[in-house]
Amino acid sequence: MKNTPFSIIIYTFLIIFGLIMIIPFLWMINTALKDQVEINDGNIGFNWKNKFTYIEEDGKKLGIGRALEVGDSVLVSTYTIDGQLILHPKNIHTEIAYDLDYKYRTDNGTIENRTKRVVLSDEAKLQYIMVHKDDIVEGSYIKPYFDNFAKAWNKVPFALYFKNTIFVALMTLIGVLFTSSLAAYAFARMNFYGKDFLFYLLISMMMVPQPIYLIPSYIVLSQFGLVDTYFALIVPWVANIFTIFLFRQQFKTIPQELFDAAAIDGCSMFGTLWRIVLPLSRPVIATASIFSVIGSWNSFMWPLIMTDSKDLRVLQVGISYFSQDSGTETALLMAASTFSILPLVFLFFLAQKQIIASTAKSGLK
Amino acid sequence: MKKNKLSPYLYILPAMIIIIAFRFVPIVLSFIISFFDWKLTGVDKFVGLANYAKLFTDQEFIQSMINTVWFVILVVPATIIFSLLFAVLLNNIKWLRGFFRTAYFLPYVTSMVAVSIVWKIIFQQRSGLLNYFLEGIGLEPLGWLNEPTGIFTMLFNNFGITLPDWMGGPSLALFSIMIVTVWKSIGYNTIIYLAGLQNIAKEYYEASAIDGASKRKQFFGITLPLISPTTYYVLMMTTIVTFQSFSQIYLMTGNPAGGPQGTTSLIVYYIYEAGFINLDFSYANAIALVLFVVILLLTLIQKRLEKHVTYE
Numbered sequence: 001m002k003n004t005p006f007s008i009i010i011y012t013f014l015i016i017f018g019l020i021m022i023i024p025f026l027w028m029i030n031t032a033l034k035d036q037v038e039i040n041d042g043n044i045g046f047n048w049k050n051k052f053t054y055i056e057e058d059g060k061k062l063g064i065g066r067a068l069e070v071g072d073s074v075l076v077s078t079y080t081i082d083g084q085l086i087l088h089p090k091n092i093h094t095e096i097a098y099d100l101d102y103k104y105r106t107d108n109g110t111i112e113n114r115t116k117r118v119v120l121s122d123e124a125k126l127q128y129i130m131v132h133k134d135d136i137v138e139g140s141y142i143k144p145y146f147d148n149f150a151k152a153w154n155k156v157p158f159a160l161y162f163k164n165t166i167f168v169a170l171m172t173l174i175g176v177l178f179t180s181s182l183a184a185y186a187f188a189r190m191n192f193y194g195k196d197f198l199f200y201l202l203i204s205m206m207m208v209p210q211p212i213y214l215i216p217s218y219i220v221l222s223q224f225g226l227v228d229t230y231f232a233l234i235v236p237w238v239a240n241i242f243t244i245f246l247f248r249q250q251f252k253t254i255p256q257e258l259f260d261a262a263a264i265d266g267c268s269m270f271g272t273l274w275r276i277v278l279p280l281s282r283p284v285i286a287t288a289s290i291f292s293v294i295g296s297w298n299s300f301m302w303p304l305i306m307t308d309s310k311d312l313r314v315l316q317v318g319i320s321y322f323s324q325d326s327g328t329e330t331a332l333l334m335a336a337s338t339f340s341i342l343p344l345v346f347l348f349f350l351a352q353k354q355i356i357a358s359t360a361k362s363g364l365k
Numbered sequence: 366m367k368k369n370k371l372s373p374y375l376y377i378l379p380a381m382i383i384i385i386a387f388r389f390v391p392i393v394l395s396f397i398i399s400f401f402d403w404k405l406t407g408v409d410k411f412v413g414l415a416n417y418a419k420l421f422t423d424q425e426f427i428q429s430m431i432n433t434v435w436f437v438i439l440v441v442p443a444t445i446i447f448s449l450l451f452a453v454l455l456n457n458i459k460w461l462r463g464f465f466r467t468a469y470f471l472p473y474v475t476s477m478v479a480v481s482i483v484w485k486i487i488f489q490q491r492s493g494l495l496n497y498f499l500e501g502i503g504l505e506p507l508g509w510l511n512e513p514t515g516i517f518t519m520l521f522n523n524f525g526i527t528l529p530d531w532m533g534g535p536s537l538a539l540f541s542i543m544i545v546t547v548w549k550s551i552g553y554n555t556i557i558y559l560a561g562l563q564n565i566a567k568e569y570y571e572a573s574a575i576d577g578a579s580k581r582k583q584f585f586g587i588t589l590p591l592i593s594p595t596t597y598y599v600l601m602m603t604t605i606v607t608f609q610s611f612s613q614i615y616l617m618t619g620n621p622a623g624g625p626q627g628t629t630s631l632i633v634y635y636i637y638e639a640g641f642i643n644l645d646f647s648y649a650n651a652i653a654l655v656l657f658v659v660i661l662l663l664t665l666i667q668k669r670l671e672k673h674v675t676y677e
Contacts, residue, residue: 010454014461017451018468021552025471027494028483044492179380186376198377205388209609209660211636211653215646216391216398239383269372298476300612301633305641316478320616323482330486337479348474349467356470359553360560 032335033144039330052081052141055131062086064136067128070098074133081141091125098130148335152322155332158339160311161318168233168303168314169296175238176292177285183239184247185273189259206241210301218305232306233314237296243288250284251277287358290351297344315340399651416651426652428627429635433608435535436543436631440607443547444554445599451551452558453588466559469552477549481616484545485510488617510617512537513625536628542613550606554599561595562588593674601667608660609633632656 026046031039035050043049054061055076063079075098078086097119104114120128152158186192187199217236221227254277262272278285300316307313313321319340323333348355399416401409420426451469455462472480487494488509496506508514515533535543569587578586614634615622623630623638630638632652640649 007458010457011461014451014454014458014465018465021472021548022468023494024480024483024487024548025475027487031486039492042492044494044497179383182376183380186373190373190376192370192373195373198381201389202384205384205392207605207664208388208392209605209657211609211633212395212657213388213391214636215640215650215653216394217387218640219398219403219646220386220391220394235383236387239380239387241384241388244380294474298478300476300478300615301637304615305637316476319482320478323485323616330492333482333486337482341475341479344474344476345471348471352467355474356466356556359470359556362557 028334028337031330032148032338033146034148034331035145036148036329036331048142048144049140050143050145052139054137054139055135056137061139064131068098069133070100072133073098073130074136075128075130076136077127078129081143085127087126088129089126091129092122094125096120096125096128096130145331148331149339152332152335153339155326156318156322157310158315158318158336161313161315164312165297165315168230169293171230171234172237172296173289173292175234176240176243177289179239180243180247180288181273181278181285183244184251185277187244188248188251189277190269202241202244206245214301214305221306227306228308228312230312233303233312237302240288240292243292246284246288247281250281254280283354286351287354290347290355291358293347294344395650395654398647399654401647403647403650412647416648417655419648420651420655425627425630426635429623429630429632432535432539432628432630433632436539436546436610437604437607439535439540440543440546440550441600441603443543444550444603444607445596447547447551448554448558448599449592449596451555452562453584455555455559456562466556469555471552472549473553477612478616480545480549481613484541484548485617488541508537509541510538510619510629511625513628516540536625538618538625539629542610542617542629545613545617546607546610550603554603557599558592558595561592565591597667597671597674600670601664604663604667605660608656611637 030046030048031044033048034043038049038051041051052061052063053066054063055078056062061081063081063083064076065079066074066076068075078088080086097117100116100118102114102116103111105111187195218227221232221236226232258276258280259272262276267275298316299314300320303314303317304320307317319336322336326332400411400413402412402415403409455465458465490496490506490508490511493509495509499506512519513536515528515530515535516537517532517534518528519537521528565588569591570583573583573587610631611633614629614631615637618624618629623634633656636649636652636656639645639652
């Protein structure tokens with residue numbers, strides 16, 4: 001691998017593929033920061049251009065909104081770059097007037113051109129100024145349009161969706177850690193009748209795809225009136241066969257001497273689990289927790305089917321409805337997508353080593 | 366450990382209650398339901414194999430099945446080839462390896478829902494990134510998710526050849542969804558392959574280098590056979606997951622989902638449609654069981670393949 005031409009080819013490939021992998025994310029963020037008006041005008045490129053028609057006054061650019069054109073003059077209102085209206089109090093002492101040409105239909109049906117002098121009221125003078133049309137510049141300015149995030153956040157109750165998702169993910173996590181550590185402890189360290197049978201039953205059930213038990217689960221839950229409750233979102237997922245399997249493997253690696261020592265010290269079975277086994281298994285617990293949270297956060301089909309009321313919507317379901325309702329508001333959709341994935345991306349960067357290492361391990365026999 | 370014969374059962378009890386109630390019972394129930402005409406209101410009558418018989422005449426089911434087969438046949442190998450390629454490339458570099466690994470892995474941690482929403486916009490006909498790019502390099506823009514024409518038909522049309530309908534292949538719309546699905550699963554499998562590659566002892570390469578083997582020979586003679594356990598794992602897992610694709614279809618294909626002309630309706634989406642839109646639970650369940658049998662058979666076939674896998 002020391003020869004340079006070969007390395008250059010490898011890096012070229014990797015960079016191209018790397019770009020393909022991350023461009024959708026960059027484009028998502030880019031679109032989230034664009035002005036929807038620009039997008040509708042066909043500007044979808046990687047820029048944060050905002051259309052800006054302005055005049056210069058004392059070296060400052062003032063955005064304008066055209067009100068009326070009279071000959072070479074244009075009556076305009078002025079704005080700051082943030083869209084705040086600029087008032088012109090000094091206009092009060094000057095007269096702003098223009099001659100308005102209009103067609104007048106006389107009583108006998110003929111049409112004649114007339115001119116009328118229009119004088120701006122004090123109130124209008126505060127808002128409008130008269131400029132020469134050549135002074136108006138059609139330009140643009142570059143500024144990320146952060147408003148999209150706030151707009152998307154407020155358009156549908158995303159705060160509620162986040163709250164629901166976090167609640168479901170946390171409750172599921174607590175449940176999974178509780179049931180798995182107990183069950184794995186029994187499978188790893190105790191002998192009981194039917195142990196092997198039960199264990200293989202679990203493993204074989206792990207292979208059953210979700211669509212098989214989806215409909216019967218729905219029927220069972222609805223018989224007990226539990227559809228559309230937090231119960232339906234959480235409880236079916238508080239036992240995770242894969243986590244039991246993972247914990248069992250870990251618990252088996254703990255040397256027998258530690259258990260013997262604990263037994264001599266009078267430590268109960270549960271005490272041994274709590275004081276010795278679990279503290280020694282922290283890395284595995286962390287891994288299982290991370291994957292449990294990722295699983296809950298991203299799960300879609302189950303909550304889509306099991307809940308109906310808006311109050312119970314989790315993030316994925318909420319954002320999917322948002323996408324159906326506001327399909328044309330690309331910028332808002334991308335802003336919503338961005339904040340929906342942000343927590344997990346953050347978690348990923350925080351625990352990158354652990355996530356990648358345990359993914360890598362899953363493929364090794 | 367000998368104190369109490371009951372205590373092991375107490376330890377497994379919480380997990381077992383949940384698994385029996387929400388996995389075991391539903392799985393058994395799903396068999397039973399498929400033989401009944403089951404309404405949510407509880408009025409049910411035994412119909413024998415009627416739900417299964419219906420499958421043979423249901424054009425929508427047959428089309429979903431064909432779509433799904435195309436989907437799996439193209440997505441799984443593409444995922445394997447790209448993941449292995451990336452892993453081999455990454456394994457050959459030191460500088461920036463971590464950076465690329467992160468970039469490739471990122472799609473895996475993001476939800477299919479968000480990914481689908483973003484890609485749907487990328488595929489947009491008028492203001493999508495892909496057509497913007499195609500026009501930029503002087504090519505015709507494509508219909509992507511709105512295009513029901515088969516990809517083989519489109520490909521051969523470029524050469525002036527008109528293919529018969531049955532050779533048209535999956536629609537461009539379905540192909541677009543395949544792109545997203547492969548894109549999302551590459552990173553995860555690259556990491557698995559990378560671990561597999563690093564598990565191959567360096568001595569093999571050193572010895573073959575002394576014998577004058579080229580890089581290409583090394584890849585086909587050493588890497589490919591020795592990585593086959595990983596390939597076997599990736600093949601199994603990707604097949605099972607790909608068969609169950611749902612969110613992409615639900616979110617990316619347009620109103621009603623599964624279009625245009627039903628060319629993107631995959632089997633799990635069709636189960637959802639039959640069960641929760643048409644409210645025919647028994648029929649939806651029968652389809653789910655057919656899916657289960659298909660996956661089971663494929664797993665068994667792949668298990669036989671395992672004999673050809675080289676373990677070091």
